Amino acid sequence: MTMLEVRALVIHRTNIPVVRGVSLIARAGEISVLLGANGAGKTTLLEGISGVAPVADGEVLLENVNLSREGAGTRSRAGLAHVEQGRTVFGSMTTEENLLVGQRDDAALDQIYDLFPELLARRDIQSRMLSGGEQQMVVIGRALAGRPKVLLIDEMSAGLAPVVVSRLMKGVRRLADQGLAVVLVEQFAHLALEIGDRAYVMRRGRVVYEGDCASLRNDPARLHHLYLGDLNDAGVDVV
Numbered sequence: 440m441t442m443l444e445v446r447a448l449v450i451h452r453t454n455i456p457v458v459r460g461v462s463l464i465a466r467a468g469e470i471s472v473l474l475g476a477n478g479a480g481k482t483t484l485l486e487g488i489s490g491v492a493p494v495a496d497g498e499v500l501l502e503n504v505n506l507s508r509e510g511a512g513t514r515s516r517a518g519l520a521h522v523e524q525g526r527t528v529f530g531s532m533t534t535e536e537n538l539l540v541g542q543r544d545d546a547a548l549d550q551i552y553d554l555f556p557e558l559l560a561r562r563d564i565q566s567r568m569l570s571g572g573e574q575q576m577v578v579i580g581r582a583l584a585g586r587p588k589v590l591l592i593d594e595m596s597a598g599l600a601p602v603v604v605s606r607l608m609k610g611v612r613r614l615a616d617q618g619l620a621v622v623l624v625e626q627f628a629h630l631a632l633e634i635g636d637r638a639y640v641m642r643r644g645r646v647v648y649e650g651d652c653a654s655l656r657n658d659p660a661r662l663h664h665l666y667l668g669d670l671n672d673a674g675v676d677v678v
């Protein structure tokens with residue numbers, strides 16, 4: 440079932456269009472992987488979807504309800520959660536105090552500890568003492584507090600060792616298997632394509648590939664070309 444539908448989104452930064460008519464979908468139980476080189480517009484796109492960045496044109500629909508004119512708070516309450524870049528924990532608060540921020544019920548806390556048992560053992564530790572990977576688990580866990588329908592995750596792996604990234608990816612896959620619709624922006628393309636379902640590659644503000652993750656995973660030369668090769672910018676967006 441399609442949970443999130445983004446239609447022809449246009450977003451400007453200092454009057455320059457950096458997202459130029461992007462459409463994508465995220466289905467319940469699936470991970471939509473969003474790839475692309477630095478500056479392609481991935482972060483800006485997620486910000487436009489969650490309402491953090493103002494949108495110049497296009498639509499954001501959650502379960503067919505148009506949220507395009509709503510602010511970030513309304514979109515969040517409607518079920519759109521956004522894990523932004525930077526892994527911001529409340530450092531002087533314990534792991535559990537962080538997880539309890541915005542928590543609707545204890546069951547959600549149990550769900551987080553079930554997903555990331557590592558955090559259970561660290562529940563009473565000040566979150567500034569946690570490793571980078573554990574802090575990322577806390578941030579993802581906090582985003583689950585409102586029981587979202589769609590989870591947008593931006594570069595959760597930045598600065599982390601590949602083994603830690605794999606661990607996080609497994610957690611995200613499990614969340615999708617539990618029914619969440621996930622949009623995952625990721626620099627470790629090969630790892631993301633392993634756990635993802637749908638793939639989108641952005642280039643200079645546009646989608647230049649839309650398809651299944653398996654096709655791209657099995658064709659690294661094509662992926663390389665989509666990132667760096669000579670594409671006809673004015674041509675067909677979907678390869």
Ligand SMILES: Nc1ncnc2c1ncn2[C@@H]1O[C@H](COP(=O)(O)OP(=O)(O)OP(=O)(O)O)[C@@H](O)[C@H]1O
Nearest residue numbers: 452453457475476477478479480481482483484641
């Ligand atoms: N606040 C801002 N003000 C002006 N320009 C911005 C701002 N944020 C992003 N940009 C520009 O918009 C373009 C898209 O940036 P964005 O961060 O969305 O790309 P990205 O694909 O997420 O890249 P990265 O992987 O580096 O985060 C870039 O050219 C960037 O310089």
